[in-house]
Each structure stands twice: as structure tokens, then as C-alpha cells.
Amino acid sequence: MMSKGWTKNDIGDLTGKVVLVTGANSGLxxxxxxxxxxxxxxxxxxxxxxxxxxxxxxxxxxxxPEAKCHAMQLDMNDLSSIREFVHQFKARYNSLSILINNAGIMASSYQQTKDGFESQMGINYLGHFALTGLLLDLLIKTPNSRVVSVGSLIAHKIKPEFHNFKGSKRMKPIKYYGESKLACMLFAKELQYRFRLHNMETKSIVCHPGISQTKLFARGSNKLKRKLTRASVKFVGQGAETGAYPILYAATSPNIRGGEYIGPDGRGGSKGAPTELEIIDELYNEHVASNLWKISETLTGVTYKFKNEQKVL
Ligand SMILES: NC(=O)c1ccc[n+]([C@@H]2O[C@H](COP(=O)([O-])OP(=O)(O)OC[C@H]3O[C@@H](n4cnc5c(N)ncnc54)[C@H](OP(=O)(O)O)[C@@H]3O)[C@@H](O)[C@H]2O)c1
Structure with a gap:
């Protein structure tokens, strides 16, 4: 369904809902x-x-002033930090209405995470795969819960190869960035498929923010390159507040059925109001997504258990 001119003012009241956002301190x-x-x-x-x-x-x-916010430490670069975070989170909260898998890096050079994954694949995708799997019981027992994953326009042009999760200096970092974002998108679709298969009401949705002015483009070692990138992002893109609308729409709109891909409706998808994008059907391949899932369970050591827990009231 179209969402003509949707803004954050369209979000309904969320009193009592626990929302978890990764990469919450800046940008989107x-x-x-x-x-x-x-x-x-x-x-x-x-x-x-x-x-x-x-x-x-x-x-x-x-x-x-009356905001109910709480900061918790989570380093997506390290699977043991993710496990510790989930342990602390579950000790404090007994429901989770919306999980927003947003943290991400666009690295300018080759690096590995603490567990030896190429850093963008590790932080942007595998970390969130592990986090979601470890929080699955809480999500499933929370009525009408949602998982929102963040993809990217760049992933539309990436071939789904997923051969090398450790990475190599020979491959351009931007290629791994695109792969990591495509992996997030396939994961979101596959997760929705599995929720439906197991008759779960939790929904998985993927979105992309177009091109948004955030620190994502301000990192990296080459100052001139950073300046040029920032200037062009300003020219073609949108501010971070509007950039967050696809995430917010996916997280809160009552029109969401699960499995949608939400992105901006204007200028080649770089800016605009959130709308449903059909290109996800071309990008999603059942066989690739299910293989990626298996590999991700092996790499992270997190196995998804889709069993019905008792609902929280
Ligand atoms: N901006 C765009 O145009 C655009 C386009 C497509 C997709 N996206 C996606 O949107 C998401 C948000 O990015 P943004 O544009 O808002 O950029 P951003 O301002 O750089 O925000 C990224 C966030 O991720 C956090 N983060 C990075 N590494 C982390 C780690 N190891 N553990 C935990 N948190 C970590 C950062 O924390 P620190 O501040 O501590 O570094 C920051 O809070 C990313 O997934 C990105 O791929 C953005």
C-alpha cells in the first residue's frame, strides 16, 4: 500500500512498547x-x-523531557559483546515490540571483526543475525512484534555471491558493503518466510533510507574524498530525519503485513516519503537466502528456535 506523504507525525501512540535500536547514537x-x-x-x-x-x-x-530512554553497551564487532548485551537486556526487559537492526559501517579499508569476519559483513549483517536470533524468544512472546532490517540502494546492484566472509585485501571494501546490505535484505525476507511458516505473528520488514546525510559518509582516511562525498550526498540526498522515515514506517505503520521492502519514493529512491518497493522480489532468491541462513548460523553459532513461547500480557 502506498504511504503518500507519510511523516513521523503519522506514528500512533507507542506507550508501553519496548523498542531496541542498534547504532542509536547518531544519524538514522x-x-x-x-x-x-x-x-x-x-x-x-x-x-x-x-x-x-x-x-x-x-x-x-x-x-x-519525559522520554523513556536507556542506553546499553553493544559492540557489533564482537559476538561475545552481543551475547552479553542480550543477557543484560533480558534481565531488564520481558518484552520486545520492535527490534531495529540499524548499526552499520561503510569501511574505506579492509578490516576484520574480533571473530575474524570482514568488518562490514560482521557488523552490518552477521552481528544483527546473531542479535536477532538471540532475542527471538522475546520477540515471539511479544504480541505484534517486528524486526526491521536496514538495506541500501547499493545492494540492488550486487550479485549474491557470499563466498568469503573473512574478506580479503584484494576485493574493494565497497563490494563487501554492498554484499553486507544485500545479506541484511535477504535475511529480512527469509526471516519473514520463517515466521509465517511457523505461524508466528512477529513480522520482519526491510527498508532503505535512500541517500541520507549522516556520518556514514564522513568516515575513512582521505579528507578530500570525505569532503567530496559529503557535498554530493547533500546535493542528491535528504536529511537524517527524513532518511529515518522508511525505518519508522516499517517499525510502526499499521499497514505493514510483513516481508515488505520500504524506501523513499522520489529521485531514483534517493529521497522522498516511504513507499513499498517491488524490487525486493527480483533480489530475493529462496535458495540463496536459505543457504545464507545456514552459513550464518554456522559462522555465528546462533541457531534460530521458532517455538511458541507463552505470550506476555
Ligand atoms: N546514510 C545513508 O545514506 C545510508 C544509505 C543506505 C543505508 N544506510 C544504513 O543506515 C544505517 C545507519 O547508518 P547512518 O547513515 O545513520 O550512519 P552513522 O551516522 O554513521 O550511524 C551508524 C551507527 O552505527 C554505529 N556502529 C558502527 N559500528 C558499530 C559497532 N561495531 N557496534 C555498534 N554500533 C556500531 C555507529 O556508532 P559510533 O557513532 O560509535 O560509530 C553509529 O551509531 C547503516 O546500517 C547504513 O548502512 C545508510
């Missing part, structure tokens, strides 16, 4: 948290640097 993650706090959600900001998370909460509270 921050704007997402602010919008959800404005609608009374209990917002958990998962951040790799706790101070940055607390600063983000101060900024949110300057706008929404």
Missing part, C-alpha cells in the same frame, strides 16, 4: 529513537560507546 538511529520517544515508546539505545549513548539521550530529553 538517533532520529529513529527521537521519533519513537516522541510517541512515548520505551527506547533502548544500543551503542558501542556508552558515553555517546548518554549524550544522545540528553539530546532526546532536551526535545522530549
Amino acid at each position: 538511529g538517533y532520529e529513529t529513537c527521537l521519533a519513537l520517544a516522541e510517541k512515548n515508546a520505551i527506547v533502548v539505545l544500543a551503542v558501542r560507546n556508552l558515553n555517546k549513548g548518554l549524550e544522545a539521550i540528553d539530546k532526546i530529553k532536551a526535545v522530549v
Whole structure:
């Protein structure tokens, strides 16, 4: 269904809903948290640097003094940090209405995560695969819960190869970025397929923010390149607040059925209001997605258990 002119003002009241956002301290993650706090959600900001998370909460509270926000440390670069985070999260919360898998890097050079994965594949995709799997029981027992994954326009042009999760200096980092984002998109579709297969009401949705002015483009070692990239992003893209709308729409719209791909409706998908995109059907291949799932379970050591837990009231 089209969402003509949708803005964050269209979000309904979220009182009592626990929302978890990764990469919550800056860019799209921050704007997402602010919008959800404005609608009374209990917002958990998962951040790799706790101070940055607390600063983000101060900024949110300057706008929404009554905001219910909590910062928790989570380093997506490290599977043991993800496990520890989930342990702490479950000790504190007994429901999870919306999980937003947003944290991400676009690396300019080859690096590996603590567990030896190419860093973009590890942080953007495998980390979120593990996080979602470890939180699955909580999601399943929370009525009408959702998992939102963040893809990218760049993934539309990537061949789904997924041969090498450790990476190599010979392959351009941007290729791994595109693969990592495509993996997030295939994961989201496959997750929705598995929720339906097991008669679960939890929904999985994927979205992309077009081209949004955030720090994603401000990282990397070459100053001139960074300046040029930032200038062109400003020219073709949109601000971070509007960039977060596809995430927010996927997370909250009552029109969502599960399995949609939401992105901006204007200028080649780079900006605009959130709408449903059909290209996901061309990108999704059942065989590739199910193989990727198997590999991801092996690499992360996280096996998904789709069993019905008792619902929280
Ligand atoms: N901006 C765009 O045009 C665009 C386009 C397509 C897709 N996306 C996607 O949108 C998402 C958000 O990016 P953004 O544009 O908002 O960029 P951003 O401002 O750079 O935000 C990225 C967030 O991810 C966090 N992060 C990075 N590495 C992490 C780690 N190891 N563990 C935990 N958190 C980590 C960052 O934390 P620190 O501040 O501590 O580094 C930051 O909060 C990403 O998944 C990106 O791929 C963005």
C-alpha cells in the first residue's frame, strides 16, 4: 500500500512498547529513537560507546523531557559483546515490540571483526543475525512484534555471491558493503518466510533510507574524498530525519503485513516519503537466502528456535 506523504507525525501512540535500536547514537538511529520517544515508546539505545549513548539521550530529553530512554553497551564487532548485551537486556526487559537492526559501517579499508569476519559483513549483517536470533524468544512472546532490517540502494546492484566472509585485501571494501546490505535484505525476507511458516505473528520488514546525510559518509582516511562525498550526498540526498522515515514506517505503520521492502519514493529512491518497493522480489532468491541462513548460523553459532513461547500480557 502506498504511504503518500507519510511523516513521523503519522506514528500512533507507542506507550508501553519496548523498542531496541542498534547504532542509536547518531544519524538514522538517533532520529529513529527521537521519533519513537516522541510517541512515548520505551527506547533502548544500543551503542558501542556508552558515553555517546548518554549524550544522545540528553539530546532526546532536551526535545522530549519525559522520554523513556536507556542506553546499553553493544559492540557489533564482537559476538561475545552481543551475547552479553542480550543477557543484560533480558534481565531488564520481558518484552520486545520492535527490534531495529540499524548499526552499520561503510569501511574505506579492509578490516576484520574480533571473530575474524570482514568488518562490514560482521557488523552490518552477521552481528544483527546473531542479535536477532538471540532475542527471538522475546520477540515471539511479544504480541505484534517486528524486526526491521536496514538495506541500501547499493545492494540492488550486487550479485549474491557470499563466498568469503573473512574478506580479503584484494576485493574493494565497497563490494563487501554492498554484499553486507544485500545479506541484511535477504535475511529480512527469509526471516519473514520463517515466521509465517511457523505461524508466528512477529513480522520482519526491510527498508532503505535512500541517500541520507549522516556520518556514514564522513568516515575513512582521505579528507578530500570525505569532503567530496559529503557535498554530493547533500546535493542528491535528504536529511537524517527524513532518511529515518522508511525505518519508522516499517517499525510502526499499521499497514505493514510483513516481508515488505520500504524506501523513499522520489529521485531514483534517493529521497522522498516511504513507499513499498517491488524490487525486493527480483533480489530475493529462496535458495540463496536459505543457504545464507545456514552459513550464518554456522559462522555465528546462533541457531534460530521458532517455538511458541507463552505470550506476555
Ligand atoms: N546514510 C545513508 O545514506 C545510508 C544509505 C543506505 C543505508 N544506510 C544504513 O543506515 C544505517 C545507519 O547508518 P547512518 O547513515 O545513520 O550512519 P552513522 O551516522 O554513521 O550511524 C551508524 C551507527 O552505527 C554505529 N556502529 C558502527 N559500528 C558499530 C559497532 N561495531 N557496534 C555498534 N554500533 C556500531 C555507529 O556508532 P559510533 O557513532 O560509535 O560509530 C553509529 O551509531 C547503516 O546500517 C547504513 O548502512 C545508510
